[in-house]
Amino acid sequence: MGALPVYRWRLAPEGLASFRQLRAVGLRPGGQPVAAQLERPRKRRGPLVAYLYRVDLAKPVRPMTPARRAALAKANKARRICPQCRRDAGYRIPASLGMCTPCAFPEQPERT
Numbered sequence: 001m002g003a004l005p006v007y008r009w010r011l012a013p014e015g016l017a018s019f020r021q022l023r024a025v026g027l028r029p030g031g032q033p034v035a036a037q038l039e040r041p042r043k044r045r046g047p048l049v050a051y052l053y054r055v056d057l058a059k060p061v062r063p064m065t066p067a068r069r070a071a072l073a074k075a076n077k078a079r080r081i082c083p084q085c086r087r088d089a090g091y092r093i094p095a096s097l098g099m100c101t102p103c104a105f106p107e108q109p110e111r112t
Helices: 018-024 066-078
Strands: 006-008 017-018 035-042 048-054
Touching: 017 018, 018 048
Parallel strands: 006 035
Antiparallel strands: 017 048, 035 048
């Protein structure tokens, strides 16, 4: 098994796209293996890497069914409930905090 080809930022050949680029045109990788990597240099931490997929092997995005839409709404609602105070935070609670901002930082006054 050989190593993946690595391309520098903005120098990937035609016919390859990242997951987000595929999604923007209504496609998904569809189980195909990663075709290449794209590296964007960064000064402080190591390079930022994006995986590239072949556009010709990509499949259309599956349509959103009513059941999938309901399941997604239920999951998003659950991510808004603070496990500490059990209130709806009004936003998706960050995983880094694990609770709403007022519970995570009680010494700071709330903004109105």
